[in-house]
Amino acid sequence: MGNYDALLVVSFGGPEKPDDVMPFLENVVRGRGIPRERLLEVEAHYQRFGGVSPINQQCRDLIAALAPTIDLPIYWGNRNWHPYLEDTLREMAGDGVRRAAAFVTSAYSSYSSCRQYIDDIALARAAVEGAPEVVKLRHYFDHPGFIAAMADHTREALDRLPDGLGDSARLVFTAHSIPVSMAETAGESGGAYEAQLRRAATLVTAELGGDRPWDLVWQSRSGAPHIPWLEPDVCDHLPEVDAPAVVLVPIGFVSDHMEVVYDLDVEAAATARKIGLPLVRAATAGTHPRFVSMVSELLAEPEPVACSATCCPAPPRRRG
Numbered sequence: 428m429g430n431y432d433a434l435l436v437v438s439f440g441g442p443e444k445p446d447d448v449m450p451f452l453e454n455v456v457r458g459r460g461i462p463r464e465r466l467l468e469v470e471a472h473y474q475r476f477g478g479v480s481p482i483n484q485q486c487r488d489l490i491a492a493l494a495p496t497i498d499l500p501i502y503w504g505n506r507n508w509h510p511y512l513e514d515t516l517r518e519m520a521g522d523g524v525r526r527a528a529a530f531v532t533s534a535y536s537s538y539s540s541c542r543q544y545i546d547d548i549a550l551a552r553a554a555v556e557g558a559p560e561v562v563k564l565r566h567y568f569d570h571p572g573f574i575a576a577m578a579d580h581t582r583e584a585l586d587r588l589p590d591g592l593g594d595s596a597r598l599v600f601t602a603h604s605i606p607v608s609m610a611e612t613a614g615e616s617g618g619a620y621e622a623q624l625r626r627a628a629t630l631v632t633a634e635l636g637g638d639r640p641w642d643l644v645w646q647s648r649s650g651a652p653h654i655p656w657l658e659p660d661v662c663d664h665l666p667e668v669d670a671p672a673v674v675l676v677p678i679g680f681v682s683d684h685m686e687v688v689y690d691l692d693v694e695a696a697a698t699a700r701k702i703g704l705p706l707v708r709a710a711t712a713g714t715h716p717r718f719v720s721m722v723s724e725l726l727a728e729p730e731p732v733a734c735s736a737t738c739c740p741a742p743p744r745r746r747g
């Protein structure tokens with residue numbers, strides 16, 4: 428069992444009022460060559476929800492659910508918005524925390540979903556005198572707690588379909604698209620992001636019993652149009668589905684993010700309506716009791732071996 432004196436929940440961060448949106452987006456895309464038009468489009472998604480991303484409240488809810496289950500003080504720091512990791516680490520140092528376990532709200536290997544969190548934790552630690560040591564907990568995409576939560580939510584979604592469609596509905600798992608070059612180098616030997624997503628989808632489907640067919644597709648593509656990203660996009664895939672109904676399973680996200688409430692619940696839902704395809708979206712893991720208890724199980728495991736220095740390498744930086 429790891430010898431920790433605090434739990435640090437590490438997340439992406441998101442805006443909480445209209446004026447936060449552009450500064451938040453600028454933090455996210457700094458040096459990443461994201462076209463201005465894409466940024467303005469994404470800004471509109473956030474403004475449609477009053478400039479509030481669901482992600483921060485999801486983090487607060489998770490921490491509230493974790494508190495009674497974990498015998499450690501719990502802190503919260505984000506990469507891209509308040510509360511920033513650096514501020515949280517300063518608070519932890521002031522409280523005398525020496526060694527914290529980090530639970531990152533991203534289950535998979537890739538630069539964006541793992542290495543970038545590790546790098547940002549290291550940068551924040553370097554800026555804080557006496558910062559605690561931070562041990563990142565292992566990837567949990569295949570942990571029985573995450574799988575049970577997603578299987579439960581998938582079952583609930585199947586039950587929400589109109590009469591009789593549950594048995595023949597196709598499961599369409601979705602995850603954030605990433606550049607093909609990032610996917611090819613994900614993990615210790617490449618391809619880990621997609622392989623882990625396929626593994627999680629396989630485990631969730633197995634838990635539902637039978638041999639229900641499923642697909643893994645992508646969403647929320649960003650970047651310049653000439654750079655290849657993982658395909659197909661969920662909206663291009665739906666018209667190709669040869670089944671009377673679909674349950675979308677956002678296996679790539681552990682809680683509701685703007686990508687879930689806009690890209691799936693608005694865009695993909697509109698696509699399905701247009702083609703007359705009954706579609707429901709499974710809930711994200713969020714504060715499902717098995718997902719919550721998974722965190723204390725991870726804390727009780729032997730300390731994880733850190734990723735090697737060459738795991739999930741950074742893509743080349745563009746424009747400063």
Ligand SMILES: CC1=C(CCC(=O)O)c2cc3nc(cc4[nH]c(cc5[nH]c(cc1n2)c(C)c5CCC(=O)O)c(CCC(=O)O)c4C)C(CCC(=O)O)=C3C
Nearest residue numbers: 439441455459469480481482533539540603605649684685
């Ligand atoms: C793999 C992955 C995850 C899953 C792992 C994880 O959960 O961390 C994830 C999560 C998230 N991504 C988020 C938001 C954004 N991601 C962007 C851009 C990008 N994402 C990428 C990948 C991922 N992103 C990539 C390769 C880019 C291109 C720029 C770059 O190379 O970095 C942009 C720029 C605008 C645009 O979309 O073009 C935004 C606003 C939010 C917050 C949502 C909210 O507010 O609720 C969350 C949780």
Ligand SMILES: [Fe+2]
Nearest residue numbers: 539603647649
């Ligand atoms: Fe993203």
